[in-house]
Amino acid sequence: MSRNICITAVEGQTGFLIAELLLTNNSFSGKLDSLVGLTLDPKADKAKELESLGAKIVPHSPGRVRDTIKALKSTGCDTLCLVPPASVDKKDICLELVAAASKAGVPNVCLISSAGCDYADPKLHPRLREFIEIETAVLQAKGDPSTSTGHSPCVIRAGFYAENILLYAPQAKSEGILPLPIGKNHKFAPVALGDVAQVAAHVLTGKGEHGFDDRHRGQMMIVTGPMLCAGNELAEAASQALGSPMEFENVSQAEAKRILKSQSDSDESEKQYILEYYSLVRQGSTNYIATTAFHDVTGEHPTQPTDFFKLYKSEFTEQEQPKKKKLRR
Missing domain, CATH: 3.40.50.720 (NAD(P)-binding Rossmann-like Domain)
Structure with missing residues:
Protein backbone atom coordinates (compact mmCIF):
# COMPACT_ATOMS: atom_id res chain seq x y z
CA MET A 1 0.00 0.00 0.00
CA ALA A 162 5.32 25.62 24.59
CA GLU A 163 7.65 27.18 22.00
CA ASN A 164 5.56 30.34 22.15
CA ILE A 165 7.05 30.93 25.60
CA LEU A 166 10.35 31.61 23.81
CA LEU A 167 8.86 34.98 22.89
CA TYR A 168 9.51 36.04 26.48
CA ALA A 169 13.21 35.12 26.47
CA PRO A 170 14.28 38.82 26.62
CA GLN A 171 12.31 39.40 29.84
CA ALA A 172 13.48 36.07 31.25
CA LYS A 173 17.12 36.98 30.63
CA SER A 174 17.17 40.61 31.65
CA GLU A 175 14.55 40.67 34.41
CA GLY A 176 14.10 37.02 35.45
CA ILE A 177 10.34 37.06 34.71
CA LEU A 178 7.81 35.34 32.48
CA PRO A 179 5.14 37.98 31.67
CA LEU A 180 1.95 36.11 30.75
CA PRO A 181 -1.69 37.34 30.82
CA ILE A 182 -3.11 34.10 32.23
CA GLY A 183 -4.30 35.13 35.69
CA LYS A 184 -2.93 33.83 38.98
CA ASN A 185 -4.94 30.68 39.61
CA HIS A 186 -5.99 28.88 36.45
CA LYS A 187 -3.70 26.48 34.65
CA PHE A 188 -2.78 25.16 31.23
CA ALA A 189 -0.55 22.39 29.89
CA THR A 224 -1.46 18.70 25.52
CA GLY A 225 1.62 18.70 27.67
CA PRO A 226 1.80 16.32 30.66
CA MET A 227 1.70 18.91 33.45
CA LEU A 228 -0.88 21.50 34.41
CA CYS A 229 0.92 24.74 35.17
CA ALA A 230 -0.20 27.97 36.74
CA GLY A 231 2.11 30.87 35.95
CA ASN A 232 4.19 30.45 39.10
CA GLU A 233 4.57 26.71 38.45
CA LEU A 234 5.76 27.37 34.90
CA ALA A 235 8.31 29.84 36.25
CA GLU A 236 9.42 27.28 38.84
CA ALA A 237 10.00 24.70 36.10
CA ALA A 238 12.05 27.28 34.21
CA SER A 239 14.08 28.06 37.34
CA GLN A 240 14.92 24.40 37.88
CA ALA A 241 15.92 23.85 34.27
CA LEU A 242 17.90 27.04 33.77
CA GLY A 243 19.59 27.09 37.15
CA SER A 244 18.59 30.70 37.78
CA PRO A 245 15.59 32.27 39.55
CA MET A 246 12.55 32.93 37.40
CA GLU A 247 9.31 34.55 38.49
CA PHE A 248 5.88 34.77 36.90
CA GLU A 249 4.29 38.16 36.28
CA ASN A 250 0.58 38.28 35.55
CA VAL A 251 0.38 41.08 32.99
CA SER A 252 -2.70 42.65 31.44
CA GLN A 253 -4.04 41.70 28.01
CA ALA A 254 -2.92 45.12 26.75
CA GLU A 255 0.63 44.58 28.00
CA ALA A 256 0.70 41.10 26.47
CA LYS A 257 -0.40 42.55 23.16
CA ARG A 258 2.38 45.14 23.33
CA ILE A 259 4.99 42.46 24.03
CA LEU A 260 3.80 40.33 21.12
CA LYS A 261 3.92 43.34 18.82
CA SER A 262 7.47 44.24 19.83
CA GLN A 263 8.94 40.73 19.94
CA SER A 264 7.13 38.74 17.25
CA ASP A 265 6.95 39.31 13.51
CA SER A 266 4.12 36.81 13.08
CA ASP A 267 0.92 37.50 11.19
CA GLU A 268 -1.52 39.67 13.18
CA SER A 269 -4.10 36.88 13.13
CA GLU A 270 -1.62 34.58 14.88
CA LYS A 271 -1.00 37.16 17.58
CA GLN A 272 -4.76 37.43 18.04
CA TYR A 273 -4.99 33.63 18.28
CA ILE A 274 -2.44 33.44 21.08
CA LEU A 275 -4.11 36.26 23.02
CA GLU A 276 -7.41 34.42 22.70
CA TYR A 277 -5.80 31.27 24.08
CA TYR A 278 -4.55 33.23 27.08
CA SER A 279 -8.14 34.37 27.55
CA LEU A 280 -9.25 30.72 27.71
CA VAL A 281 -6.66 30.12 30.43
CA ARG A 282 -7.93 33.09 32.46
CA GLN A 283 -11.52 31.84 32.29
CA GLY A 284 -10.53 28.35 33.44
CA SER A 285 -11.23 26.48 30.21
CA THR A 286 -7.76 24.93 30.00
CA ASN A 287 -7.61 23.28 33.42
CA TYR A 288 -7.02 19.81 31.96
CA ILE A 289 -4.34 17.60 30.47
CA ALA A 290 -4.81 15.20 27.56
CA THR A 291 -1.91 12.79 27.15
CA THR A 292 -3.70 9.49 26.48
CA ALA A 293 -3.65 9.97 22.70
CA PHE A 294 0.07 10.82 22.72
CA HIS A 295 0.92 7.74 24.77
CA ASP A 296 -1.33 5.40 22.79
CA VAL A 297 -0.03 6.61 19.43
CA THR A 298 3.70 6.92 20.20
CA GLY A 299 4.17 4.56 23.14
CA GLU A 300 6.11 7.34 24.88
CA HIS A 301 5.46 10.18 27.31
CA PRO A 302 5.26 13.86 26.29
CA THR A 303 7.91 16.41 27.18
CA GLN A 304 7.86 17.74 30.75
CA PRO A 305 8.11 21.54 31.24
CA THR A 306 11.54 21.27 32.88
CA ASP A 307 12.84 19.24 29.93
CA PHE A 308 11.41 21.82 27.54
CA PHE A 309 13.29 24.64 29.25
CA LYS A 310 16.49 22.55 29.28
CA LEU A 311 16.09 21.94 25.55
CA TYR A 312 15.89 25.68 24.87
CA LYS A 313 18.27 26.83 27.61
CA SER A 314 20.41 28.80 25.16
CA GLU A 315 17.38 30.86 24.13
CA PHE A 316 16.99 32.13 27.68
CA THR A 317 20.67 32.52 28.56
CA GLU A 318 22.46 33.82 25.45
CA GLN A 319 23.81 37.33 25.70
CA GLU A 320 22.81 38.60 22.27
CA GLN A 321 19.42 40.24 21.82
CA PRO A 322 17.30 37.64 20.02
CA LYS A 323 15.61 38.46 16.77
CA LYS A 324 11.85 38.76 16.56
CA LYS A 325 10.29 35.32 16.69
CA LYS A 326 7.43 33.63 14.91
CA LEU A 327 4.55 32.22 16.89
CA ARG A 328 4.38 28.45 16.62
CA ARG A 329 1.22 27.39 14.79
Missing part, protein backbone atom coordinates in the same frame (compact mmCIF):
# COMPACT_ATOMS: atom_id res chain seq x y z
CA SER A 2 1.57 3.27 -1.11
CA ARG A 3 1.75 6.35 1.08
CA ASN A 4 2.28 9.58 -0.78
CA ILE A 5 1.91 12.43 1.69
CA CYS A 6 1.19 16.08 1.00
CA ILE A 7 1.71 18.51 3.89
CA THR A 8 0.34 22.03 3.65
CA ALA A 9 1.88 25.26 4.98
CA VAL A 10 5.40 23.82 5.11
CA GLU A 11 6.76 27.38 5.19
CA GLY A 12 5.54 27.49 8.80
CA GLN A 13 7.02 25.84 11.86
CA THR A 14 4.38 23.13 12.33
CA GLY A 15 4.20 21.91 8.73
CA PHE A 16 7.97 22.09 8.40
CA LEU A 17 8.67 20.09 11.55
CA ILE A 18 6.22 17.31 10.61
CA ALA A 19 7.74 17.07 7.12
CA GLU A 20 11.31 17.16 8.45
CA LEU A 21 10.56 14.38 10.93
CA LEU A 22 9.03 12.18 8.23
CA LEU A 23 12.01 12.68 5.92
CA THR A 24 14.84 12.28 8.44
CA ASN A 25 13.60 9.72 10.97
CA ASN A 26 14.13 6.14 9.77
CA SER A 27 11.06 4.98 11.67
CA PHE A 28 8.92 7.04 9.29
CA SER A 29 10.93 7.64 6.11
CA GLY A 30 10.91 3.95 5.21
CA LYS A 31 7.12 4.00 5.12
CA LEU A 32 6.93 6.82 2.57
CA ASP A 33 6.84 6.63 -1.19
CA SER A 34 6.94 10.41 -1.55
CA LEU A 35 6.47 13.62 0.39
CA VAL A 36 5.22 16.88 -1.08
CA GLY A 37 5.23 20.25 0.66
CA LEU A 38 2.40 22.52 -0.42
CA THR A 39 3.41 26.08 0.34
CA LEU A 40 2.15 29.63 0.05
CA ASP A 41 5.79 30.77 -0.21
CA PRO A 42 8.02 28.42 -2.25
CA LYS A 43 10.99 30.75 -1.67
CA ALA A 44 10.76 30.41 2.10
CA ASP A 45 13.88 29.05 3.82
CA LYS A 46 11.97 26.14 5.34
CA ALA A 47 10.56 25.13 1.93
CA LYS A 48 14.07 25.16 0.45
CA GLU A 49 15.42 23.11 3.36
CA LEU A 50 12.74 20.47 2.91
CA GLU A 51 13.51 20.35 -0.80
CA SER A 52 17.15 19.64 0.04
CA LEU A 53 15.97 16.76 2.23
CA GLY A 54 14.06 15.16 -0.65
CA ALA A 55 10.62 16.75 -0.54
CA LYS A 56 8.93 18.02 -3.67
CA ILE A 57 7.79 21.60 -3.16
CA VAL A 58 4.56 22.67 -4.88
CA PRO A 59 3.36 26.31 -4.80
CA HIS A 60 -0.18 26.92 -3.60
CA SER A 61 -2.00 30.06 -4.70
CA PRO A 62 -5.40 29.99 -2.97
CA GLY A 63 -8.43 31.70 -4.40
CA ARG A 64 -9.92 29.22 -6.83
CA VAL A 65 -10.89 25.66 -5.92
CA ARG A 66 -10.18 24.52 -9.48
CA ASP A 67 -6.56 25.66 -9.24
CA THR A 68 -6.16 24.04 -5.82
CA ILE A 69 -7.58 20.77 -7.17
CA LYS A 70 -5.00 20.93 -9.95
CA ALA A 71 -2.21 21.57 -7.46
CA LEU A 72 -3.28 18.63 -5.27
CA LYS A 73 -3.61 16.29 -8.22
CA SER A 74 -0.14 17.27 -9.39
CA THR A 75 1.27 15.96 -6.10
CA GLY A 76 -0.13 12.48 -6.65
CA CYS A 77 -0.88 12.30 -2.95
CA ASP A 78 -3.13 9.77 -1.26
CA THR A 79 -2.72 11.44 2.14
CA LEU A 80 -3.18 15.09 3.08
CA CYS A 81 -1.84 16.61 6.29
CA LEU A 82 -3.82 19.82 6.56
CA VAL A 83 -1.84 22.35 8.58
CA PRO A 84 -3.68 25.70 8.81
CA PRO A 85 -1.32 28.46 7.64
CA ALA A 86 -0.33 31.55 9.60
CA SER A 87 -2.63 33.84 7.65
CA VAL A 88 -5.58 36.11 8.22
CA ASP A 89 -7.28 33.97 5.55
CA LYS A 90 -6.55 30.71 7.41
CA LYS A 91 -10.15 29.51 7.48
CA ASP A 92 -10.90 30.26 3.82
CA ILE A 93 -7.65 28.64 2.68
CA CYS A 94 -8.37 25.49 4.68
CA LEU A 95 -11.98 25.22 3.53
CA GLU A 96 -10.77 25.55 -0.05
CA LEU A 97 -8.21 22.79 0.52
CA VAL A 98 -10.85 20.49 2.03
CA ALA A 99 -13.14 21.07 -0.96
CA ALA A 100 -10.24 20.48 -3.37
CA ALA A 101 -9.20 17.28 -1.58
CA SER A 102 -12.76 16.03 -1.93
CA LYS A 103 -12.82 16.74 -5.67
CA ALA A 104 -9.33 15.27 -6.10
CA GLY A 105 -10.36 12.12 -4.24
CA VAL A 106 -7.65 12.18 -1.56
CA PRO A 107 -8.76 9.40 0.81
CA ASN A 108 -6.68 10.10 3.93
CA VAL A 109 -6.88 13.50 5.64
CA CYS A 110 -5.21 14.46 8.93
CA LEU A 111 -6.04 17.92 10.27
CA ILE A 112 -3.85 19.74 12.78
CA SER A 113 -6.43 21.66 14.81
CA SER A 114 -6.34 23.45 18.16
CA ALA A 115 -7.22 22.27 21.63
CA GLY A 116 -9.61 24.70 23.27
CA CYS A 117 -11.46 25.59 20.08
CA ASP A 118 -14.55 23.83 21.44
CA TYR A 119 -14.55 26.21 24.43
CA ALA A 120 -14.12 29.31 22.28
CA ASP A 121 -16.86 31.93 22.10
CA PRO A 122 -17.32 33.05 18.47
CA LYS A 123 -17.51 36.68 19.58
CA LEU A 124 -14.66 36.63 22.08
CA HIS A 125 -12.39 34.08 20.40
CA PRO A 126 -13.03 34.23 16.63
CA ARG A 127 -9.56 32.96 15.65
CA LEU A 128 -9.85 29.93 17.91
CA ARG A 129 -13.40 29.26 16.76
CA GLU A 130 -12.23 29.07 13.14
CA PHE A 131 -10.80 25.66 13.91
CA ILE A 132 -14.28 24.31 14.68
CA GLU A 133 -15.43 25.35 11.22
CA ILE A 134 -12.39 23.72 9.62
CA GLU A 135 -12.92 20.52 11.62
CA THR A 136 -16.56 20.45 10.57
CA ALA A 137 -15.61 20.68 6.89
CA VAL A 138 -13.13 17.80 7.26
CA LEU A 139 -15.55 15.58 9.15
CA GLN A 140 -18.56 16.33 6.92
CA ALA A 141 -16.82 14.56 4.05
CA LYS A 142 -17.16 11.28 5.99
CA GLY A 143 -20.86 11.21 5.12
CA ASP A 144 -20.49 12.19 1.45
CA PRO A 145 -20.84 9.09 -0.74
CA SER A 146 -19.69 10.97 -3.84
CA THR A 147 -16.05 11.19 -2.72
CA SER A 148 -13.41 8.97 -1.15
CA THR A 149 -12.19 11.94 0.91
CA GLY A 150 -13.26 11.55 4.52
CA HIS A 151 -13.08 7.78 4.25
CA SER A 152 -10.05 7.88 6.54
CA PRO A 153 -9.93 11.10 8.61
CA CYS A 154 -8.07 12.05 11.77
CA VAL A 155 -8.14 15.31 13.74
CA ILE A 156 -5.30 16.24 16.09
CA ARG A 157 -6.20 19.07 18.46
CA ALA A 158 -2.83 20.45 19.56
CA GLY A 159 -2.60 22.37 22.80
CA PHE A 160 -0.78 25.65 23.39
CA TYR A 161 2.68 25.30 21.88
CA PRO A 190 1.84 23.67 27.20
CA VAL A 191 2.86 21.01 24.68
CA ALA A 192 6.19 20.80 22.87
CA LEU A 193 5.82 21.24 19.13
CA GLY A 194 8.00 18.19 18.60
CA ASP A 195 5.48 16.06 20.49
CA VAL A 196 2.67 17.17 18.16
CA ALA A 197 4.87 16.37 15.16
CA GLN A 198 5.52 12.89 16.60
CA VAL A 199 1.80 12.12 16.82
CA ALA A 200 1.18 13.45 13.31
CA ALA A 201 4.04 11.40 11.85
CA HIS A 202 2.71 8.20 13.38
CA VAL A 203 -0.78 8.89 12.05
CA LEU A 204 0.39 9.85 8.56
CA THR A 205 2.53 6.73 8.13
CA GLY A 206 0.20 4.31 9.89
CA LYS A 207 -1.56 1.92 7.50
CA GLY A 208 -4.68 -0.14 7.78
CA GLU A 209 -7.23 -1.86 5.60
CA HIS A 210 -9.16 1.39 5.08
CA GLY A 211 -6.29 3.88 4.89
CA PHE A 212 -4.88 5.11 8.19
CA ASP A 213 -4.17 2.59 10.92
CA ASP A 214 -7.50 1.52 12.45
CA ARG A 215 -6.20 2.72 15.83
CA HIS A 216 -5.99 6.27 14.40
CA ARG A 217 -8.67 6.40 11.71
CA GLY A 218 -11.66 8.51 12.74
CA GLN A 219 -10.01 9.64 15.98
CA MET A 220 -10.30 13.07 17.56
CA MET A 221 -6.95 13.29 19.35
CA ILE A 222 -6.31 16.00 21.93
CA VAL A 223 -2.62 16.49 22.64
